[in-house]
Amino acid sequence: MTTRSTKSASDQNSAVALTADRAVPVFMAALLGIFIIGGVGFSHIEAVHNAAHDYRHSMAFPCH
Amino acid sequence: MDYFRSIVVVAAIAGIVAGIGMTIAQQLVTVPMILKAELFEAQSASDGSSPATAAGVAAHDHGAQSEAHGHAEQAGAHDHGDGWAPADGIERTAFTLLANVVTGVGFALLLVAASELFGGLAGWRQGVFWGLAGFVIFTLAPGLGLAPELPAMPAAELGARQIWWVGTVVSTALALWLLFYVKSLPATVLAFVLLIAPHVIGAPQPASHESPIPDNLHHSFIVAVVLTTLVFWGLLGGLAGYARERFIGHA
Numbered sequence: 001m002t003t004r005s006t007k008s009a010s011d012q013n014s015a016v017a018l019t020a021d022r023a024v025p026v027f028m029a030a031l032l033g034i035f036i037i038g039g040v041g042f043s044h045i046e047a048v049h050n051a052a053h054d055y056r057h058s059m060a061f062p063c064h
Numbered sequence: 065m066d067y068f069r070s071i072v073v074v075a076a077i078a079g080i081v082a083g084i085g086m087t088i089a090q091q092l093v094t095v096p097m098i099l100k101a102e103l104f105e106a107q108s109a110s111d112g113s114s115p116a117t118a119a120g121v122a123a124h125d126h127g128a129q130s131e132a133h134g135h136a137e138q139a140g141a142h143d144h145g146d147g148w149a150p151a152d153g154i155e156r157t158a159f160t161l162l163a164n165v166v167t168g169v170g171f172a173l174l175l176v177a178a179s180e181l182f183g184g185l186a187g188w189r190q191g192v193f194w195g196l197a198g199f200v201i202f203t204l205a206p207g208l209g210l211a212p213e214l215p216a217m218p219a220a221e222l223g224a225r226q227i228w229w230v231g232t233v234v235s236t237a238l239a240l241w242l243l244f245y246v247k248s249l250p251a252t253v254l255a256f257v258l259l260i261a262p263h264v265i266g267a268p269q270p271a272s273h274e275s276p277i278p279d280n281l282h283h284s285f286i287v288a289v290v291l292t293t294l295v296f297w298g299l300l301g302g303l304a305g306y307a308r309e310r311f312i313g314h315a
Contacts, residue, residue: 025068026180029075033173040167042226046147053149054156055163058086058094060203060212060289062225 070312075176077311078303079169086168086296087161093288095160098215101277101285105216108276168300171198176304178237182245184312185305195301197240203293205236205259209267212289214282217275220268232262 040052041061049056049063056063150156175198176185185191206229213219239258242251 022067022180025066025071026177028068029071029173029180030177032072033075033170033177036170036173037167040163040170044222047149050147050149051159052163054090054095054098054160055167057098057212057214058090058160058289059167059293060207060210062210062219062222062229063213064219064222 067312071173071176071180074304074307074311075172076169077307078176078300079167079172080165081303082172082296082300083165083168084161085299086292087157087164089292089295090160090164091157093292094285095157097281097285097288100281101214101216104276104278104281108216168296171202171297172300172304174198175301176308179304179308185301185308187309188302188306191301191303191305191308192298193301194305195297195299198301199294199297201233201236201240203290203297205262206232206267207286207290209263212286214277214285217277217282218270218272220270224268228262228265228267232267235259235262 040048041056041059043049043052053063055061150159175194179185179191179194185194209232210219210225210229219225235258239255242255242258
């Protein structure tokens with residue numbers, strides 16, 4: 001519990017604005033995520049669509 | 065560890081575990097309903113006088129029945145074509161698991177990246193709240209206009225629906241950012257405009273909603289989809305918050 005409170009205290013101090021060297025990896029990670037979701041959930045390629053068919057219905061992605 | 069790699073590791077842990085959990089939930093709840101709907105679909109495809117074909121709503125053809133192709137030519141074709149599809153049973157379930165895990169990692173990457181912009185997730189509990197935001201953005205908002213649907217249900221043209229879906233997701237995400245981080249009266253007003261706008265514009269709808277799927281099956285499916293995705297997002301966010309503490313900490 002003590003470590004926890006010190007942690008959140010240091011959190012307040014280290015909650016700094018995003019610096020350039022951190023912004024690039026963050027945006028790369030977000031782009032990778034968008035690419036992955038788009039590839040699986042939005043592909044018009046038939047084989048990809050059929051493979052992820054039940055997934056797309058279950059996640060309510062626009063399907064077919 | 066390199067910052068980018070840390071983000072990917074955190075997202076991978078959350079996405080893989082939540083994806084496996086989601087697959088189990090789907091096999092128990094949503095997939096049996098999809099399989100049931102496919103029976104209604106096959107029935108209506110073989111019966112020319114069914115409401116679906118009478119309404120010009122085409123068959124949901126998985127390439128199995130050649131006679132269904134005639135119907136699939138009609139407007140609003142719901143055609144899976146003759147392309148490869150996994151065999152029913154283990155193979156089909158395995159691909160659903162793969163899709164869940166891969167997109168789970170994708171959603172986790174977005175969740176972790178977005179939260180890093182605001183200082184990063186401080187523990188599993190904050191992760192759960194970010195997960196709930198993901199649920200509102202990716203399930204609740206687009207689902208209001210485009211309800212979860214079963215096979216054989218008519219829908220508007222796919223491209224138009226995908227554009228509306230992405231637009232609604234972006235607009236809702238911006239609205240939540242304005243509400244929680246900009247914290248001013250004009251930002252709050254704009255946030256509500258952004259939340260409402262996609263639904264005023266309206267999601268693309270089919271000419272007719274008539275389908276061979278019974279209403280009560282569809283209703284149960286909507287509830288099942290919303291609740292399983294709610295659990296998925298809570299789990300994804302919570303796991304991401306937990307893993308973030310261990311792999312990124314206060315770097």
